[in-house]
Amino acid sequence: MTNESTSRGSKLWYLLLIIPYIGVLWVPFFNSIQPEFNGIPFFYWYQFLWVIISAVLTWIVYRATG
């Protein structure tokens, strides 16, 4: 268990969770075929990649704020 002051300071970690919202909700940025990855259009591999990035960010915040 972390003590009271550490867990209060660590609330800032939650700001990391804003990043996925910017990443996947700004649609004009990724609504394109190019750059392709192994023949997979950007629109698709970009959003699949964010599944992983978002999970990692969530894990970091979970660890840092526990």
Added chain:
Amino acid sequence: MNWTALTVFILLFAIVTVLGFVAARWRQGNLDQLHEWGLAGRRFGTVITWFLLGGDLYTAYTFIAVPALMFGAGAIGLFALPYTIVVYPFVLMVFPRLWSVAHKRGYITAADFVHGRYDSPVLALLIALTGILATMPYIALQLVGIQVVIGAMGFHGTGIIGDLPLIIAFAILAAYTYTSGLRAPAIIAVVKDALIYITVIAAVIIIPQQLGGFAHIFSSIPEKKLLLPVPPAGSLGAYSAYATLAFGSALTLFLYPHSVTGVLSASSRKVIRRNTALLPAYTFLLGLIALLGYMALVAGVHDMPAYAPYFKQYGPNFAVPALILHSFPAWFAGFAFGAIAIGALVPAAIMSIAAANLFTRNIYRPYVRPNCTDKQESSMAKLISLVVKVGALAFIIFLPLKYAIQLQLLGGVWIIQTLPAIVIGLFSRWLHRWALVLGWLAGMVSGTWMVASLQFKGTVYPLHLSGLTIPGYAALYALVINLVVAAVFTVVFNVLGVSSGKDHTAQDDYEADSDASA
């Protein structure tokens, strides 16, 4: 009739049925208590919660409908991916607090929390009714998943014979949910998810090989389908539709009673927090399943005479079953269909339990029988879980499918109206209880009106703002109206000195963890 597939299917179904009944004895508790029957005694650890929530949130209907949307409409169908990406950061911020306060105060439903927090039976009743209303059509839609795969194996008669397999499947489900409560879907979810993962991994390895690789699949899809259409001048077009559908749906998902039931059945706050980083595995899976819609397009199943009658009956929902029949040997098709059908049973069971908990805790106990014993409360919940399932079954058998789909769309617009009371309530008690009631009313009416103005065909409402059209998810627009009304009337009621009631929760409750993991 596809006998090989049917045999495998029935075998899987039989295994799951046995598990469902045996579940009553797993981590045994006194099932005459509602928190034992309806929350499995709040004992699930990280792994079971992962399976349970995965099986609960990513339903069979999703697995049929998302690829069907990709198959029919293209890129817009992929909004399910950003939706199930951004949901977890939100859940990590909000729902551990709900777990904590519910654990501390013995709450079983979100309406219990609202009652305690705002000292308002009226608001709690509205939250409970909204939950039940939104859940019913959702259960009905799970049946569609079962119906389509049963049809795919050759049962596509009309009348009572055609519906018989569905009735049998649901009767079995109803029986073990009645006896085992939440333990049944929890155990079955483990089997279901194993089957689904095997099916999808096999599908995304084998089918692209048959079709010449992923690159070839994508290059065979017309660009019109592959990307969202660029918005015309003066409109944000498909861009705002895609983003608001994803964001609004993410806000909505964990407000559904079956999600809350899944969250509250966890054994500690940490289990929920940890799962927000682990559940995205299902999101990745869902994305792969979405791509099956494109594979079905490229495989050309739509033009194969053998499948024509099915497409006529089930529409694009038949895309994935047809692809499976076309690409796999019969025994594996039976395996995959078993996965989809069992995938429908898990959420259907949890939804009916959640609706039963709400009815019993927040309607029956306070309004019908205030002095009921724990045993009577638990018996009532078991009975209601049956009623809810019979209702859903009747809905699918006697009414056209489009009503269930329309009501489920409306369900999302309705359930999001509980966000101010639940989510904001978890952080602050600033909003006045009567202002929340008025906000809820404004959100429900405006949301329903927006969907009605679209002839109940969709939920993307074209909002006009000084010359700019912003097509967006009606649920989100209605939520904004809800929040504005709630905020304005909070000020009004405070000025008028209307009592805001007594808060039955304490500040510390929201960070509390179970004794075991402290």
